[in-house]
Amino acid sequence: MAAKIITITSGKGGVGKTTATANIGAALAKDGHQVTCIDADIGLRNLDVVMGLENRIVYDLVDAIEGRCRLQQAMIKDKHIPGLFLIPSAQTRDKTAVSPTDMVRLCDELRSKVDYILVDSPAGIERGFRNALAPADEVIVITNPEVSAVRDADRIIGIIEAEEKGPAMLLINRLNPEMVRQKTMISAEDVVDLLAIHLIGIIPEDKNVIISTNTGVPVVLDGKSMAGEAYRNVSRRLQGESVPFMDLSKQGGLFGLISNVFGTGEK
């Protein structure tokens, strides 16, 4: 096996990197792949909380990097999905405990053991972000349909391009079709128009995401959740499948249009 390393980043904080990492990881594992999620946000760990694995942590990323444990010892097995693992970040250290070279080394060691490595990047463009970016084969940039988040996404994409890690893929999170229809929210189309990178998914605003975050059960396991379905689609697209974009507004209209323009390739 030679894993594909995908870093999930955003620039701005709070747009849903950690939730996206947990759910894409869960969806890929559900499709039968071996997946390891790495929480690269050292000092502010929370991927373990979202995945509901906090109480199982013995060793963390910094322990593995500094050789206090073997890599496998830092890999926590998910309690819902076989094949899904988490390497949690350290709570008590800061980002200087890890260097970009350390991350590359760790991921290279992991590469032969799994199919996908998802790296959950911290917000910002500093050292922690560069640690997360260093090992990436592919990068998913996540943004909300808000001016500030889109601006930061643009900045991040610029850096990714400069470091020749691109082309980055775009994931638009927390889109509210009703607000877009009322023209009180930027449309996915406008976001893609500005950022001009490949769109890998649109996740609708969905209260099930908050519920799942609090219970530690990924929303992709919820068959009725719109967000869950959108994440499952993202995972299928990452596996190379061509999946049409969901019709988020049941009334058709705008989203029908978007799926025509960006999704299915039918013109």
Next chain:
Amino acid sequence: MQTKDIEIKGIRDGILVEIGPGNWKRKEKALLEHIRNNKDFFEGGRLALDVGNHKLDADHLVALRNALSDENVTLWAVKSSSLVTERTAQNLGLSIRIRQSTAEKDAESSPSTIEGEEAIFVHRTLRSGHKVQHPGHVIVLGDVNPGAEVIAGGNIIVWGRLRGTVHAGARGDQDAVVCALELSPTQLRIADKISISPGDEKRFEPEIAQLKEGQVIANTWDTKTR
């Protein structure tokens, strides 16, 4: 402190390392060795590099920056006489200006350089945080996104959508113009005049902005009147 390959100076913004001409890999190795041997001095510090005319691409600078990160040294600026290196550094978000002494600064900003004919060609979309600064003209083939900045001594031509901030005639040239296929900048400056977009509907039509009687005026590009 001095070795054969590199020279280390203290400047107002931290440490400046001057790297002489010759094989880059060897220079890089010498620098890293020197830093490792003087860990107490460098650790946690901010480093600026003057690489002279070394032509460095993203791989070179990213590798060096990561290697410096490993030593817990932050690279914040790269100064170079090579345009390629300057652009790489800018793309990576590094500063390319280092304040060394006021004398040098004055020399740098004096208008003795060309005020017209030299131009740089930027074949990419400028994203938020990107900044292109040039004493001559600037031509961008791509968009200038909100949050990006172009500053030119001469004219600015954007073959794409201009939505960021631009400053043409930054050294006082009142005749400088800004052209774009879609002219909706966050802010547009010509010489010392500042204007903002009227904020009406986006039109995708080529426009030219110039100073007329001390005011920035934008007009649709019309071949007949030229």
